[in-house]
Amino acid sequence: xxxxxxxLLAFLLVLPGxxxxxxxxxxxxGWASPTSLRRVSEELAYGVAFALVLHALWLVLVRRLGFEPxxxxxxxxxxxxxxxxxxxxxxxxxxxxxxxxxxxxxxVSLYGASAVAGNLGHRAVxxxxxxxxxxxxxxxxxxxxxxxxxxxxxxxxxxxGRRVDGVYLSAVVDHASGSYLYRGIVSxxxxxxxGALDTIVLADAHRRRLVDDREEGAPRTAxxxxxxxxxxxxxxxxxxxxxxxxxxxxxxxxFAVLLEEGTVAVAPEEDQPPHx
Amino acid sequence: MKGRISKTLESILLDxxxxxxxxxxxxxxxxxxxxxxxxxxxxxxxxxxxVKSPIGRRFAEAG
Numbered sequence: 474x475x476x477x478x479x480x481l482l483a484f485l486l487v488l489p490g491x492x493x494x495x496x497x498x499x500x501x502x503g504w505a506s507p508t509s510l511r512r513v514s515e516e517l518a519y520g521v522a523f524a525l526v527l528h529a530l531w532l533v534l535v536r537r538l539g540f541e542p543x544x545x546x547x548x549x550x551x552x553x554x555x556x557x558x559x560x561x562x563x564x565x566x567x568x569x570x571x572x573x574x575x576x577x578x579x580x581v582s583l584y585g586a587s588a589v590a591g592n593l594g595h596r597a598v599x600x601x602x603x604x605x606x607x608x609x610x611x612x613x614x615x616x617x618x619x620x621x622x623x624x625x626x627x628x629x630x631x632x633x634g635r636r637v638d639g640v641y642l643s644a645v646v647d648h649a650s651g652s653y654l655y656r657g658i659v660s661x662x663x664x665x666x667x668g669a670l671d672t673i674v675l676a677d678a679h680r681r682r683l684v685d686d687r688e689e690g691a692p693r694t695a696x697x698x699x700x701x702x703x704x705x706x707x708x709x710x711x712x713x714x715x716x717x718x719x720x721x722x723x724x725x726x727x728f729a730v731l732l733e734e735g736t737v738a739v740a741p742e743e744d745q746p747p748h749x
Numbered sequence: 750m751k752g753r754i755s756k757t758l759e760s761i762l763l764d765x766x767x768x769x770x771x772x773x774x775x776x777x778x779x780x781x782x783x784x785x786x787x788x789x790x791x792x793x794x795x796x797x798x799x800v801k802s803p804i805g806r807r808f809a810e811a812g
Contacts, residue, residue, distance in 0.1 A: 620751070621751065621752065637753055639754055641775045656775070660750055661751050674750075676754070726775065728793060730771075730783070
């Protein structure tokens with residue numbers, strides 16, 4: 474028996490744990506959901522731990538269904554040690570050859586069950602908002618919660634019920650000609666293979682030079698829909714993509730858009746509601 | 750699209766005038782009103798002051 478076979482078998486046995494972790498972290502395909510992929514070494518450690526639990530559960534289940542897997546033979550293959558003079562080798566080979574279809578079925582069904590369990594786990598956590606309630610279930614993807622405004626729903630941030638219709642992003646980007654302040658409404662964002670924030674997609678993007686900041690204490694000119702802030706200019710196009718690696722600082726404003734009904738409270742002149 | 754954009758906000762962004770109004774309120778960092786299809790919407794920007802960072806306050810000050 475070659476050296477590679479025990480390694481391959483170990484991989485096949487650990488695979489259910491990795492599948493469970495992966496499907497839990499990724500969530501259902503097509504869902505806008507926080508993903509939380511960790512480093513490969515970390516994933517592997519979690520995979521081994523979960524695989525042990527899954528095998529224990531699956532062994533109980535298949536034994537009830539009448540299949541008696543030869544666990545001892547599996548251990549011997551994994552260890553690569555068949556006793557003095559390879560006295561157990563024949564027994565192991567006979568066991569593997571005799572129950573090969575059963576072992577294959579056991580593993581394939583466990584892979585499928587792991588994928589389904591991870592997926593359902595992710596769905597349950599998101600549907601029941603367990604990740605908002607407790608850090609235990611929170612996915613390791615803080616950017617997702619920040620850029621969608623879900624961070625406001627965290628229990629430690631004063632609880633549920635505050636409405637967020639959009640997230641307004643301000644970011645400083647350095648160019649050869651100077652620093653610019655880019656602003657816009659977060660429309661989408663992507664992560665790289667390591668799970669780190671890669672790009673942020675803005676709708677209604679506009680920018681101005683950072684040196685055009687108002688002096689501290691300088692009088693504010695009336696800026697509003699009737700008197701737009703001339704320092705900014707709109708960036709043509711439907712979306713602007715900012716690379717996270719090129720951002721120097723980043724700020725987020727969460728805002729709500731509420732339909733006004735009935736009387737409107739008194740507001741400063743420039744903020745008066747428009748009359749239809 | 751993973752960003753949080755509600756149906757109302759999406760409608761505002763599709764209307765050039767409403768979008769411009771919204772943008773000016775967001776630039777100033779103050780609440781205001783946006784008119785769209787004969788209806789008036791209140792833009793409530795500082796939905797939380799607790800999470801607002803010093804950088805956020807500085808941006809609002811500087812416009």
